[in-house]
Amino acid sequence: MASLAQEPGLVTITIDGTELQVPKGELVVESVKRLGREIPIFCYHPRMKPVGMCRMCLVEVGMKQPDGTVRMMPKPQAGCTLPASDNLVVITDSESVIADRRGVLEFLLINHPLDCPICDRGGECPLQNNTLFYGPSTTRYVEVKRHLPKAFPLSRHVTLDLERCIQCGRCVRFTEEISGDAQLAFLFRGAAMTPRTFELTDLDSKFSGNVIEICPVGALTSSDYRFRARPWDLETRPSTCLECANGCSVWFDHRGGKMVRINGRVNDAVNEEWTCDKGKFGHGYLNAPDRPAKPLIRKEDVLAAADWSTAYQQIVAHFEDGRTAVAGLVGAKVSNEDLFQFKRMFHRHFHSPNLDHRWTRILPSQTEGVRGLHGIDEVHTRIAEWESVNAALVVGNDLASDQPMVYLRLRKAWQRHGAKVVVISERPTYADHFASAVIRCEEGKLFEAVARLSAAVLQNREGADALRAALKPFAPDAKDRAAAEALKGEFFTVCSESVYAKPDGGKTVSALANLAVGTDNAQRFNLYPVGANDMGAALLGVHPGGQGMNTREILEGCIQGRIKSLWLLECDPFALWHDHQQVQDALENVEFLVVQTSAPNQAMQYASVVLPCCAHVEADGTYTNIERRVQKIEAIWRPKGDAKPSWKLFTELMLRMNPSRPIFEPSELMEMIIAEDESFAPAAYHNLEGNGACLPLGVDAGAQLFMEIYQ
Amino acid sequence: MIGEIARDVVRPILTGLKLTAKRLRRSKITVGYPEVKRELPPRTRWRHVLARYENGLEKCIGCSLCAGACPAKCIYVESAENTDEARFSPGERYAVRYEINMLRCIFCGYCQEACPTGAIVLRKDFELADYDRPDFIYTKEMLLEPLPIRQ
Incomplete structure (x- = not known):
């Protein structure tokens, strides 16, 4: 009876007169997308279980009988809870379906305030869009609407506007199904039904920011983004979050040189479409008003603005051929290219192996780590x-x-x-x-x-x-x-x-x-690893590697005077190192301290030279996440003031010490990385479009046990 | 000879002067601008004004719809939240910055049409000439109607 050859696991359904084969059990709302059509939805979310709460996706349904006739169901059904089965007939554009949608929207809008002009969701709101395409153009409802608290703070990050809620349950289901903290629940019934935390506690979830994005109306809005901009004011660019080593894909929204908000971007290999609160709300430092914009040089106990050449001169005087008396410490948010060039500068021109990117109490050397003791990859x-x-x-x-x-x-x-x-x-x-x-x-x-x-x-x-x-x-x-x-x-x-x-x-x-x-x-x-590009730093060898000093030894060396000059690249030892006093002693005692940073930090107080560098949104660069996925972040803004990308700064310094062919693009550095380390070969710049490229994992040398720890 | 002069020179002059004399009897159609200003048609679209309610609160809620509708992209709006201590407009939201670049504005009136509260209106003040380009960025303070005088 089916005109298409039946494949196992597939069923033949008819949507608006078009026969197609879909996997058995696929929801009709998804099958319709295969035809390039759309069923309007509110409560349905592809990554959560369907519940059929909003009734927006009503379709007419029937079954094709063996004699070829179609027996229609007497009433419409919700497309989001209807699995595809053989001979199913779905009609999505009949008169009655259109009338049903209009009716559902009219009901939803009874209690929905029409404060779209001041709503943060206005302009990107599924309720607005569906009303425009499927809803009535005027209202027949003249009675007084439901009035409930507006701008109720659910937590520091999430604001709840109960009047706008259409009770779709997406937020409640997210906390139950995805994040698992189950902090939101529906209280009461009918028009009084509201998503709330239990006992009015704070919504203290590590993933609460996602409910803002999946709310189909402006009921859950971001407290940080509240009234900051409208969607059409924003410039949206794809980027990658660097707040932890997962490297989630995000949309970076900015306006007038200010970061406004971070939204999750679909990347099925990494974050699906979710973000954690650390990433979603943690980019405020980019808007800090006191970010260094010019090189600063200490003159008589005061940091004064200077030009690059004076700064370079001082740095070269203190670092060139400094051998074991100079050292460099690196933070987490430094790109592969910057790290590679930093390491090259230290090895080739300073002749110093004293480099480290690790800030944990235990700093295993090459022979002590998992790879050293057990012969397996991390x-x-x-x-x-x-x-x-x-x-x-x-x-x-x-x-x-x-x-x-x-x-x-x-x-x-x-x-x-x-x-x-x-x-x-x-x-x-x-x-x-x-x-x-x-x-x-x-x-x-x-x-x-x-x-x-x-x-x-x-x-x-x-x-x-x-x-x-x-x-x-x-x-x-x-x-x-x-x-x-x-x-x-x-x-x-x-x-x-x-x-x-x-x-x-x-x-x-x-x-x-x-x-x-x-x-x-x-x-x-x-x-x-935990830091954004710790994996990259480890792979590129930004560590002492046998002969050099690790972070602890470098700090001790500064106190004892063995280290004369220290370079801090995008790191604040006060925030990272567990021993505050040791950091203070080290920075006070070291003769010459270079602090290269994109955001003001405590170490700047002790600096001899402060070099402004670009934050990740201001310079092109690649970052390696925990699964060794190299992802490219492109510059979104112009650098702040005179700030330079770190790799450019290192290149200019190296040219001063040893004139040679300069490097103009970070892609050239990636080529050099690949030439030095074959495992980076997949990360050539032309491969990094989209979701980046993965470097090999699980390179084991031969697993072995190490028993001495049990004694 | 005299007849020809009378026909070809004097007569046309007199004909013309007759018309002038006839027009002189009518009322004037020009006005003595700038001392005298004419009442402009009711739908004239010139200088923008941010209107206030009778109680002095601003009508503008900072929704940025005018900026969205503006084909010349000459409006910049930044909004913030009203508090009970500092209340600018009746609702939750008000415009903390509202700027129009008058050099770029084409006076199409789409902003007025987009405004949900009738806050931005194009009124009849057309004398917008100035000497410096920066002076053509009209700020919220310049655009706002003066506070109504309390009786």
Whole structure:
């Protein structure tokens, strides 16, 4: 009967007289998109379960009978909850459907205030758009509308306007299905139904910013963006968030040289379409009024504006051929090109190996890290792969803070197919609520907890006798054995480098690697970095590498006078290093301090020279995220004042020391990176359009155990 | 000879002067600008004014629809939130900056049409000449109607 050949898993449906094959069970609202048509929606969201609350997607439905006639259902049905089945007939443009839509919109608009001119959603509002295309042009409702509190602050970031709510439930479902904190719920019924937090507490979620974006009306709006601009005033450019190492794709909205808001951009490989609050609300520093715009040089205890050549002269005088008496420390938001050129400058012209990008308490050297001790790569799993894992071991700090997108994917895995998750942490974490076992240990006892769990896991398995013997001193309790049940088969390990900030972080990581290697899960081991481009810095070798000093030794060297000149590139040691006093002593004692920064910081007080550099939105550059995805960020604004891209600054300095062919474009630097390190080959600039390019993961040298930690 | 002069020179002059004399009897159609100014037609579109309500509050709510409608892109609006201490307009939102670049404005009146509160109106003041280009950026203070005098 079907005119198209039937393929397995596909069903033939008819939409507005056009027959097409769609996967069985696909929702009609999605099937319609295949024809380039659209069913208006409010409550339906492709990444959440359908609920059919708003009735906007009503369609006429019928079934094709064996004799070829079509038997229509007596009433319209919601297209968002209707799965495609064989012989389904859908009509989306009949007179009655059009009348139904008009009726639904009229009902929705009964209580919706027409304050579009002052609503932050006005101009990009699904309710406005649907009313324009499908709704009535005038209202018949003359009675008094519902009046409720306006501009009710749900949290510091989210403002709730109850009058505008159309009760679609997207926000409530987001907190239940996606972020998992379930902080919003519907209170009351009928016209009084409102999404609220329980007991009127703050909406204190790590992902609350997303409800602003998915709200189809202006009921949930951003407190930061409130009345800042209208959509048609904004310039919107694609960018990448650098607030953590996940590298989420975002839309960067700016107006008149000011960042106005950050919205999630669809990138199925990384963030789907979500953002975390850290990223969405964390870009305020770009608007700081006191960002350095000119090079500053200290003259008689005061930083005074100077020109570049004087600054260069002083820097060259103090750094050139400084050998071990000069050092450089790097922050997280520095592009691959800048890092590479910084390293080249230090190695070639300063002849100094003293470089580090790490700020954690434990700074494992080349021979001490996971790669050194265990012969395995730090990272094996891409972000998108987390949604298909079956079992996972989450160790250390809150996964939702350190790796928000990995957290969302892992939660999806639990929700979709019941992935078993074991959490070991010192404090409550977001992942606890869906974990099949939570091992809460005392502060500073993370290593023991991991070792006990390792012992319990190995009891269920064959092999790895040496490891089992080494783990003898760690007797698992009932809780560990219960948790080990979840890790019976293959399991993925995820830990963040923030664990190195703990006194026993090094041992914890090693114990985790042992567990992964001992259970043949080395290919599923992950130690993700936390800073935006920490991965890039590690791959490009911006670390002491055997001969040089690490961050701690550099700071100590400054205090003892071994380091005469220090260069701080986009980092504030006061904010990053755990020992405040040590930083202060170091910066006070070092003879010559260069602070190169795009935002004012505390270290500037001690600087001999302050160099303004571009923030990531002001210069082209690439950044490597936790899954070694190299993503290009393009300049959106002109640099502030005289600020220069860091790579350009380093190039100019190098030309002063040794005249040679200059570098004009960051792409040339990427070519040089590729020439030096083959693994960067996929990241050539012509490959970076769209979602960037992934560098190889899981390059293992041969997994091995390291038992000395258990003694 | 005299006859020809009378016919070809004097007569046309007199004919013309007769018309002049006839017109002289009519009332004048020019006015003595700038001392005298003519009442302009009711739909004249000249200088913009930001109107106020009778109680002195600004009608403008800073919605930026005028800027969206403006084909010359000469309007810049920045809005902020009213507080009970500092109230500028009746609702939640008011324009903290409102600027029109009069050099770019083409006086099409779309802003007036787009305005949901009737705040921006093009009135009849057409004497907009000035000496410096920066002076043609009309700020909110210049555009706002003066406060009504309290009785």
